[in-house]
Amino acid sequence: MKHTISVLVENKFGVLARVAGLFSARGYNIASLAVSETLDPEISYMTIVVDAKDEKVLEQINKQLNKLIDVITVTDFTKKDHLERELVLVKVNCLAKDKQALEGLFDKFVGKIIQTKDNTAIIEAIGDQDQVKALLGALSKFGVKELVRTGKLVISS
């Protein structure tokens, strides 16, 4: 099961390696990771998505995260009310004749075109997991050339 864990940490060098090390040491892959400063520049906020094969191992990782000296709080959002969003940028093939069809997509799906150039279009979309997935499905018929995404961000709701 996928877990979304947020970790509030001291904004210092080496902290990310300490956090990531607890996952890698147990053979756990981090599916997505977003890190940035908070309002307090001495504190950073990490959002980690991890696919836990064994809930007990994840519980142990959470406890170990809490033990790290530079970790302030750890929250597993899986069973908590929260909103999640991800930003994706997608470059798709877009000949002049396809442009209207592409624009039409955004009646149903999240996102907008932010650039068209050299028979390609770049789409920016913000949404939750399902919305992004649906958009990517719809875009596939145009031919996706590049895809970058921020990883999931969550906030309690």
Add this chain to the structure above:
Amino acid sequence: MNLTGSEILLECLKREGVEVVFGYPGGQILPTFDALYGYEGFKFILTRHEQGAAHAADGYARATGKAGVCLATSGPGATNLVTGIANAYMDSIPMVAICGQVPTALIGNDAFQEADITGITRPITKHNYLVKDIKDLARIVREAFYIASTGRPGPVLIDLPKDVQVARMEFVWPEEIKLRSYNPNIFGHPGQIKRAAKLIMKAKKPILYIGGGIITSGASFELLELAQKLGCPVTWTLMGIGGFPSNHQQSLGMLGMHGTAYANHSIMESDLIIALGARFDDRVTGRLDVFAPTAKVIHVDIDPSSISKNVHVDLPIVGDLKQVLVELLREINSGPQIEDWLKHVDHLKKKYPMGYKDKSKILPQYVIQQIDEVTAGEAIICTEVGQHQMWAAQWFNYTQPRTFISSGGLGTMGFGFPAAMGVKLGRPDKIVFDVAGDGSIQMNIQELGTCVANKINVKVAILNNGYLGMVRQWQELFYQRRYSYTPISSPDFVKLAQSYGAVGIRVVKKEEVRPALERAIETDNTVFIDFQVEEEENVYPMVPAGEAINNIIGGLA
């Protein structure tokens, strides 16, 4: 005071109450060794290998309860500390390890003798620091000692680049330590403690299962009081040895793979395990899914990540053992009704006694018993890792905490001898033995030089059987006696000791054991005693790895 980084380091160490530092010089730590020249704030011991320095610092910490300190240069000096740091980490020993590093401008350039030691030690330290600015140095040293010695203790490493060592600034001692994200739980939850007391009062077959936490927390006295109030049997892990007097009538000795059969049977049949500062290690529980099937578990530990890690815990209490036991004792007026249980445990003790069959050659168990007798149980026993370690755990009557010094979690051969140096420096009033095997002693034998040069009076009892005995035992039992690379040759230990300026004694006959020990103790020097013991003696009782702990082989019964 306008001081260099190196001088600030020494001043901070002194103010932290450091009595002794173990270490080895080298290029990138030169400025600090220059500051050490003629320095009298604490004693410095030059070891013969950085690993020796780390283990000596560890031994000092185990014997005194204070953080041990070791110092090495960058690159190979730092990596040679790694085993010692991992060893301290696994056994929750307070240690501060300091290494030189290439100048900050060269870090990451593959400079000569550069190693990313903070990266290397990240998973084996409680915390580590790379000091990039002299302004942070004093604060970091203070934090390092605070983190190393509070909560669940552990090693902290400080990586100190050469340019930071030579930089200068006005020294300011940071009076306060502020760490918003580090607040160990000291006091147990009062509600949980009340519930624990109720559970204890209702128990019909309770057992106290204690670990190294009792010793770390200094809670032996409270444990004794609790045990006497409850009247129930007490068993311990390797790390818990000395936490409860082994000659007490409620004592069951050590449990687990080489524990007493009656301890293992008792915990398997118990209905309540009161686990105090122990972590249900696989060497203790054996096969987990059949471990103590009828028992409820109360688990007191300062580290929340130890709770329900291996065994489901019914009633967790996170806190410092001493504090929790003081509160728990207030909640318990009289013990539970457990006469039938005690009778049964007594029956188990009689049914499965500890013992060994005498043979014509010297038996290693006998040597341990003789060390106990000759020193009236007052010695501090350090060990290496292997058969001799288990015999030292089984056959010496430990009555005081911090008298059994052994590598538990990591199982580091070569630990005992350098650790014994640290122990002796921390407890000069005590007779200090290192019980060793002929394999283990050869792993850090160079520390003979350190002992002799610094007049560190350690007695090394080598139980010499010509084998890497524990591995040989497993090969005998589980690999059809295919002794693959376990026969091992040794130098002439007597001559070797003599060539270092120490004393060597060889013991071949049983009747020579006691006089040799007496002579060793009377000798004002480091002594190697080469006991030529029975070659293929096994450690029993034994639970094969992965079996239920009441599935015991060997022993008298």
